[in-house]
Amino acid sequence: MAERSSLGQMYSAWLATVSEMLTPRRSMARKWRTLLHHTREGLHIHVRDGRTTKLVGTLTPGASDEQAAILKVTLNKHTKRHPKSAVLRLGAGDVLEKTLQIPDTARDVIGPILENQIERMVPWAHEETRHGYRVIGENAHAPGNIDVEIVATRSEIVDALLKRARAIGVEPAVADYAESIDAETSIELLSFLPDPTRRTAYLVNAGVAIFLGACLIVGGAGTYALWQRKAEQTELQASIAQAKDRAAALANLASENDSLREQRDQLIRKKQDEPAIMFLLEGLSRALPDTAYATGIEFIGHEVKVAGKSANATALITELEASDQFEDVRFAAPTTRETHEDLETFAIVGRAQGNARIEDAP
Numbered sequence: 001m002a003e004r005s006s007l008g009q010m011y012s013a014w015l016a017t018v019s020e021m022l023t024p025r026r027s028m029a030r031k032w033r034t035l036l037h038h039t040r041e042g043l044h045i046h047v048r049d050g051r052t053t054k055l056v057g058t059l060t061p062g063a064s065d066e067q068a069a070i071l072k073v074t075l076n077k078h079t080k081r082h083p084k085s086a087v088l089r090l091g092a093g094d095v096l097e098k099t100l101q102i103p104d105t106a107r108d109v110i111g112p113i114l115e116n117q118i119e120r121m122v123p124w125a126h127e128e129t130r131h132g133y134r135v136i137g138e139n140a141h142a143p144g145n146i147d148v149e150i151v152a153t154r155s156e157i158v159d160a161l162l163k164r165a166r167a168i169g170v171e172p173a174v175a176d177y178a179e180s181i182d183a184e185t186s187i188e189l190l191s192f193l194p195d196p197t198r199r200t201a202y203l204v205n206a207g208v209a210i211f212l213g214a215c216l217i218v219g220g221a222g223t224y225a226l227w228q229r230k231a232e233q234t235e236l237q238a239s240i241a242q243a244k245d246r247a248a249a250l251a252n253l254a255s256e257n258d259s260l261r262e263q264r265d266q267l268i269r270k271k272q273d274e275p276a277i278m279f280l281l282e283g284l285s286r287a288l289p290d291t292a293y294a295t296g297i298e299f300i301g302h303e304v305k306v307a308g309k310s311a312n313a314t315a316l317i318t319e320l321e322a323s324d325q326f327e328d329v330r331f332a333a334p335t336t337r338e339t340h341e342d343l344e345t346f347a348i349v350g351r352a353q354g355n356a357r358i359e360d361a362p
Helices: 002-022 065-078 104-121 155-167 197-273 277-287 313-321
Strands: 034-039 042-049 052-059 086-090 096-103 129-138 145-154 174-177 187-191 292-300 303-310 326-331 344-352
Touching: 002 197, 034 155, 042 065, 042 155, 052 065, 065 155, 086 155, 096 104, 104 129, 104 145, 104 326, 129 155, 129 174, 145 155, 145 187, 155 174, 277 292, 277 303, 277 313, 277 326, 303 313, 313 326, 313 344
Parallel strands: 034 086, 086 174
Antiparallel strands: 034 042, 042 052, 096 145, 129 145, 129 187, 174 187, 292 303, 303 344, 326 344
């Protein structure tokens, strides 16, 4: 039963991955008929009729329920909305934006790569993050690499804007980000429509079932033919099996010997590469700005975990990454701030470089 459950989980994961790859990503940038664009001034409501775009009104941050009701009536007079054509567009102040460079050969696995980068990019918990991306194109200065724009925001921002959209009678199909309302492309952050990958998964699953059925028929015919010759081949197969067992035993001994040798070499290399704690402390002291201080430091091999307080915890990632003593720096937990306290409490983890020295520090 455990093996069946494990196989079922593996198949479900494979089916989800294939369905995601086969389902085309469609941008709503050119298809919207009602656009709710959020800026510092409020939620601007735009409607589109053919090639003409018109600003119907703005729901300001402090708007009352009565003002929202009036805007809802005005919006109904200007457009006949379709549930799949309304877009909630976040502004630059609602998101974190970054351009990454990845190998062109990894184009088909961009999703998993960006999932790993998101943890370094945002200072809040992963489950609170909503993100999307678009491939910009080949990097002009690094042949063989492509530029990917990634945008992330917090779920509470999207939820708050969605609540305001519903207050004026608009049910957005997606939440996205673009620099302007007339941008030709946008980055989808969240879809409120049924997942299109489910239909793709159904079709893929049906195709797999048909393929397996055909394999069973062909396999059955082949098994019958093999059964007829089994009596003639029994003695020969037994001899071959014995020879394979002896060969496998020798191969296992050789593999175990190689494994032990590799473990010995790894221990030697680990001992040689182990970073000196005094170098790490010196590098950490130089990297931390005057507005930050550490309350706890923990060393586990090459991993260094630093806890403390800072006026700008997010900027510490860049400061430590620039140090010669640390690499792969990231948040170990979401930053917090106590009531009536100006400093943020942070927990950062990074990998110490074994060959770093004090004299190499800037």
